[in-house]
Amino acid sequence: MGGRFLSIGESMVELSQAGDGLLRKGFAGDTLNTAWYARACLPADWSVDYFTALGDDPLSQDMLSFIEAAGIETNNISRIKGGTPGLYLINLKDGERTFSYWRSTSAARQLAADADHLRGTIEGADVIYFSGITLAILATPLAVDTFLAELRRAKAAGKQVVFDPNIRPRLWADKKIMLNTISDGARAATLVMPSFDDEADNFGDANIEATIARYRALGVANVVVKDGAKGVTLDFEGARSHAPAVQAVHVVDTTSAGDSFNGAFLSRLVTGSTPQEAAIFAAEAxxxxxxxxxxxxNPDLLPKT
Structure with a gap:
């Protein structure tokens, strides 16, 4: 029996170096990346939806076409008259990547502007996924409150609400507000999937046990802590387990390591795998x-079982 997976956040226009001073256009964003890998790994009886706000410009239309071509539904995406998507440029120097962003006027900042539309979109989903970046880019504190209220409502209704804190301090004007909002996001979730390095750097967690204890104290039933090459620690209703990382044959680009793990993990978890089985599959992906x-x-490159 299938279901509906909904990912909410910001997709951006990506410009990367194409040689000879030229740039290549693409589209990416943490929540879109997770939706992409969830779609690639879920069976056909599951639908995957992406929710954001886009403009009415050609770039927004190109992005919609790109998302739809991946088999991800876009029917609920809000369109903002005169709006445009955010943009980032990948800079390469000696093989190292840095990023320049233009997102202050991104239409995605208005994704919670229509509370009724937001509610209807969430009500139609079985699994709702969002991230700390989703919270960081919302235009106003009222928008954050509106968004989190709908997630708390979904949680109370028994839906699976999944949150990756994905802490990016440069997106926040104030560290205290950032930490409080991330904590509020966790309170609205049934499953939190943090990266330990982020939690240690920003919340000061001394170890993974401290990260799990902090999120459990916020009312989170299940926690999956990603720790790079050290693997993943899972705590589901207090039952603790560990899944080792899978070593890549050759590391080329770690940009979507966490996003792909999340999408692959959730694809298995919601279709009946144990957390341990889901983590092993996701580590391979x-x-x-x-x-x-x-x-x-290319989805064809991903593991099939």
Missing amino acids: AAIVIGHHGALI
């Missing part, structure tokens, strides 16, 4: 992804 250029790789 992430190892393949980081062995290729770009955030989004």
Whole structure:
């Protein structure tokens, strides 16, 4: 029996170096990346939807076409008259990537502007996924409150609400507001999937046990802590387990390591695998992804079982 997976956040226009001073256009974003890998790994009886706000410009239309071509539904995406998507440029120097962003006027900042539309979109989903970046780019504190209220409502209704804190301090004007909002996001979730490095750097967690304890204290039933090459620690209703990382044959681009893990993990978890089984599958998928250029790789390259 299938279901509906909904990912909410910001997709951006990506400009990367194409040689001879030329740039290549693409589309990516943490929540879109996770939706992409969830779609690639879920069976056909599951639909995958992406929700954001886009403009009415040609770039927004190109992005819609790109998302739809991946088999991801876009029917609920809001369109903002006169709006445009955010944009980022990948800079390469000696093989190292840095990023320049233009997103202050991104239409995605208005994704919670229509509370009724947001509610209807969430009500139609079985699994709702969002991230700390989703919270960070919302235009106003009222928009954050509106968004989190709908997620709390979904959680109370028994839906699976999944949150990756994906902490990016440069997106937040104030560290205290950032930490409080991330914590509020966790309170609205049934499953939180943090990266330990982010939690240690920003919340000061001394170890993974501290990260799990903090999120459990916020009312989160299940926690999956990603710790790079050290693997993943899972705590589901207090039952603790560990899944090792899978070593990539050759690391080329780690941009979407966490996003691909999340999408692959959730694809297995919601279709009946145990958390341990889901984590083992997701680790294999992430190892393949980081062995290729770009955030989004050909789905045919991913593991099938």
